Amino acid sequence: MKSKCSSLYVLSTLACQASECLSEEELRRLSADLIAFGYMIESLLAHQTECGNK
Numbered sequence: 119m120k121s122k123c124s125s126l127y128v129l130s131t132l133a134c135q136a137s138e139c140l141s142e143e144e145l146r147r148l149s150a151d152l153i154a155f156g157y158m159i160e161s162l163l164a165h166q167t168e169c170g171n172k
Contacts, residue, residue, distance in 0.1 A: 137145060 136148065
């Protein structure tokens with residue numbers, strides 16, 4: 119649980135810092151790009167599981 123909490127703290131800090139440096143439009147684009155990045159990683163992990171790769 120400690121690891122998950124520290125990860126959330128880091129992500130929260132990054133989000134706050136980004137909101138201070140980027141415009142609203144830049145934040146929207148970054149958010150969309152990070153969502154797409156997450157889907158790509160999820161897809162790669164699924165393919166690795168199906169193919170038996172680690």
